[in-house]
Amino acid sequence: MPDERDELLRPLRLQLRQRRRELVAAERINAAQRLARHLLDLDFAPVTGHVAGYWAMDGEIALHAWQLALPPGCTYCLPVLADDRLRFASWRPGEALVPNRFGIPEPALERGALLDAGQMQLVVMPLVGFDTHGHRLGMGGGWYDRTFATRLQHPAPPWLVGAAFELQRAELPAPAGWDVPLDAVCTEAAIHDFRKVES
Numbered sequence: 001m002p003d004e005r006d007e008l009l010r011p012l013r014l015q016l017r018q019r020r021r022e023l024v025a026a027e028r029i030n031a032a033q034r035l036a037r038h039l040l041d042l043d044f045a046p047v048t049g050h051v052a053g054y055w056a057m058d059g060e061i062a063l064h065a066w067q068l069a070l071p072p073g074c075t076y077c078l079p080v081l082a083d084d085r086l087r088f089a090s091w092r093p094g095e096a097l098v099p100n101r102f103g104i105p106e107p108a109l110e111r112g113a114l115l116d117a118g119q120m121q122l123v124v125m126p127l128v129g130f131d132t133h134g135h136r137l138g139m140g141g142g143w144y145d146r147t148f149a150t151r152l153q154h155p156a157p158p159w160l161v162g163a164a165f166e167l168q169r170a171e172l173p174a175p176a177g178w179d180v181p182l183d184a185v186c187t188e189a190a191i192h193d194f195r196k197v198e199s
């Protein structure tokens with residue numbers, strides 16, 4: 001049942017999704033390269049271990065340039081829908097994929113071979129919009145919030161980083177209690193670091 005908040009967010013989601021779809025190919029190619037540099041430059045970017053990306057769709061900023069430039073000790077993973085949350089599976093170009101219920105390609109691995117969210121060092125999340133406080137507006141399924149709810153009580157890792165075009169920055173309504181804040185957002189233009197300065 002959509003509640004009042006969903007009603008408020010629906011037009012904002014449509015507007016921001018439309019905006020990211022309107023970018024032309026040359027802008028997308030350039031932005032993906034610049035995004036990769038910013039993701040690699042994060043001071044908590046891991047040198048070893050599992051890192052999660054996503055398969056870009058619906059105009060989302062692409063991660064191929066980042067995937068190709070990862071340190072050799074990092075294993076790139078894609079999200080897999082598993083019951084009500086996300087699990088992860090390593091994926092290299094050429095390996096088998098199957099479409100999930102939203103039509104997004106996922107690695108074709110058995111359930112037993114899937115990795116848990118807590119095994120990721122860094123998770124790069126798709127987003128529809130972000131604000132200057134590190135709040136993320138997603139597609140509205142709550143997948144990333146349910147999967148990383150533990151980060152509301154526990155420190156990183158996994159580090160949570162949104163990837164977006166700068167034009168996805170917007171004023172968002174106050175977050176819901178389940179919204180998991182991002183440590184940073186990387187765009188083609190900047191690293192937006194939202195970590196609290198320790199006093």
Ligand SMILES: Nc1nc2c(c(=O)[nH]1)N(C=O)[C@@H](CNc1ccc(C(=O)N[C@@H](CCC(=O)O)C(=O)O)cc1)CN2
Pocket residue numbers: 054055056057060079086102104126127138139140141142143144
């Ligand atoms: N590339 C990518 N992968 C992702 C996400 C994402 O936002 N982007 N997700 C982030 O959570 C998860 C999947 N969540 C999703 C939630 C809704 C829709 C979607 O297209 N909804 C349609 C209509 C619903 C339907 O087809 O049943 C829509 O809103 O137009 C897609 C993915 C995991 N993988």
Ligand SMILES: Nc1ncnc2c1ncn2[C@@H]1O[C@H](COP(=O)(O)OP(=O)(O)OP(=O)(O)O)[C@@H](O)[C@H]1O
Pocket residue numbers: 136137138139140141142143144145146149176178179
């Ligand atoms: N920790 C949680 N426990 C239970 N339900 C949750 C939790 N987090 C989110 N949800 C549910 O998910 C729904 C969608 O949440 P929200 O609008 O924040 O999604 P989103 O972050 O935009 O989506 P996504 O992560 O899939 O891109 C909420 O209405 C809520 O019912």
